[in-house]
Structure formats: C-alpha cells, structure tokens
Amino acid sequence: MQDRGSFFNPFSRPRCLAAAAAPAGKAKLTHPGKAILAGGIAGGIEICITFPTEYVKTQLQLDERANPPKYRGVVDCVRQTVKGHGVKGLYRGLSSLLYGSIPKSAVRFGVFEILSNRAKDESGRLDSTSGLLCGLGAGVMEAVLVVCPMETVKVKFIHDQTSGNPKYRGFFHGVREIVRSQGLRGTYQGLTATVLKQGSNQAIRFFVMTSLRNWYKGDNPNKALNPLVTGLFGAIAGAASVFGNTPLDVIKTRMQGLDAHKYKSTLDCALKILRNEGLAAFYKGTVPRLGRVCLDVAIVFIIYEEVVKGLNKVWKTE
Numbered sequence: 001m002q003d004r005g006s007f008f009n010p011f012s013r014p015r016c017l018a019a020a021a022a023p024a025g026k027a028k029l030t031h032p033g034k035a036i037l038a039g040g041i042a043g044g045i046e047i048c049i050t051f052p053t054e055y056v057k058t059q060l061q062l063d064e065r066a067n068p069p070k071y072r073g074v075v076d077c078v079r080q081t082v083k084g085h086g087v088k089g090l091y092r093g094l095s096s097l098l099y100g101s102i103p104k105s106a107v108r109f110g111v112f113e114i115l116s117n118r119a120k121d122e123s124g125r126l127d128s129t130s131g132l133l134c135g136l137g138a139g140v141m142e143a144v145l146v147v148c149p150m151e152t153v154k155v156k157f158i159h160d161q162t163s164g165n166p167k168y169r170g171f172f173h174g175v176r177e178i179v180r181s182q183g184l185r186g187t188y189q190g191l192t193a194t195v196l197k198q199g200s201n202q203a204i205r206f207f208v209m210t211s212l213r214n215w216y217k218g219d220n221p222n223k224a225l226n227p228l229v230t231g232l233f234g235a236i237a238g239a240a241s242v243f244g245n246t247p248l249d250v251i252k253t254r255m256q257g258l259d260a261h262k263y264k265s266t267l268d269c270a271l272k273i274l275r276n277e278g279l280a281a282f283y284k285g286t287v288p289r290l291g292r293v294c295l296d297v298a299i300v301f302i303i304y305e306e307v308v309k310g311l312n313k314v315w316k317t318e
Helices: 015-025 032-062 073-087 087-091 092-121 128-161 170-183 189-219 227-256 266-277 281-285 286-314
Strands: none
Touching: 032 073, 032 087, 032 092, 032 128, 032 227, 073 087, 092 128, 092 189, 092 286, 128 170, 128 189, 128 227, 170 189, 189 227, 189 266, 227 266, 227 281, 227 286, 266 281
C-alpha cells in the first residue's frame, strides 16, 4: 500500500516525470574503452607535431655546465642542429617517443575516466579536488607502465646521437643494447622522479581542466565545449604544470641520461645539481618546454574530445 505521506508530499513528482527528467540533467559518462582509443590517437598525432621542441628541451637539459656549454640558448640549439643534420635532425629520437606517446595517452585517459566515473556526483559532475586526485592516479599509472621505460630510452638515444661516436643504430637496436648491457633495470632509471613528475603533471592539468570546465558549464553539465575553448583551457593547464614541476623534469632527465651513473638516487641528483649548478639549473629548458607543453596539452585535449564525440556516434555503450 502506498505511503500517504509521500502521496501528499508537495515536493514529490510522479515517478515517470522524474525518470524522464533525470537524464537531461546528468552528464554522460565516457566509457573507458573509448577513452583508451581516443587517448592513443590523440597522443600519436600530438607528438608528431610537437617533437622538435621536446628535442631542443632535452638537449639544453643535457648540456651541463660542468663542461663548456655547447648551446647558447634555444635558437642556437636549433641553428646548430639544422646546420649539422638538417631539419630532420630535430626529429632524431622521434620513434622512441612515438612508440611511448600512444600507450601513454591511452593509459592516462583510460585510468582517468575509470576513476572519474566513480568520483562524479549524481548529476555527473566532477569537482576540482576529485579531478586532481583522478589526475594523480592516472599520472602515476602512466609513469610506471609506460613513461619511465620509454623516456629512459628516448633520453639515452638523443644523448647518444649527440656524442662523437653514436652506438645506437635505431630505436629497437638501442633498446636491445641498453637491456643487454644494463638489464631491464636500465630502462627504469629515474622511476621515482618520473612518478613524481607524471603524477604532479596530470594532477595539476586535470585539476585546472576540471575547474575551468565546471566554471564554463555552470549548472549545465551537458553544455558542449567548443574545440577552441577546450584548446585554450588545455594550454592554461599545460602552463600551470610546467611552472609547477619543471625541477622534477630536469632531475628526471639527468637520471635517465647516459651519465646517470653519477647519481646515487633522485635526492642525490637534486643535491648535486643544486650544489654544482645553482637553483637556476632546475629551470633549464623551461622556455622550450613551456611552448611544447602548452601546445601539447591543448592538442591532446582537443583531439581527445573530438574523437570521443565521433566514437559516441558509432559506438553505443549506454
């Protein structure tokens, strides 16, 4: 028998009307499978566009003060590289990063959607704090599963190609030689620094993106974002992450270079950089990294959102 209190409740609505109204006010959840596929596609396209700035950033960070500096800055690095190896020289080491960028973005967005789908409220809205924590989880997972081994190989490959007598003939040859001489552990150098960097990176980026999205959408969680707006928000998130964790990026790069044997641990690396090169050394490569990351994050989020929209039309998961 129906409860009389609920029957006479002036705030209650007929169940049929409540059921019909609910979907309109609730944001749609992104299926993890779509997130993984869209993330992989976005990561592959993005790295092909932005790799030259990554190359320059890595070169400047490896150009330690202990030796006479080879480059006088970003422009000089580009000029010397093009003069010595042509424009294609700016793409040396692309293969190692491309092989890592696709699974990295796939893991990042897949894990983020899995976590965020559980953290969203009844209306499908994700608050900023939850966005930060979900981003942190996604960053840690991508660091352990993909980023650390791939970045180690990339840094060693680029460092090797700038030496007087390069010993790696290509990506797979380089991986084989590293594993043969140093074991699997050789591809996991700087794991702590990488986890700290990627975790803080994605925590900052998803926190900023979530905050900006919530501000833009207001009370309508289903309000569509124009790709240009998504790109702008992504660039802001990227800039925030650069200023937030460039020191960790510098330490990670040193720990993964061919001279990694100089350092006993992540802390030892940080202390030696501070003692021998000063505080400013922690921000070497900031300018090229800022340009790359802002473009990187903007492109990735735009492509990711658009690919998900396309997948929603052909891949029905609800």
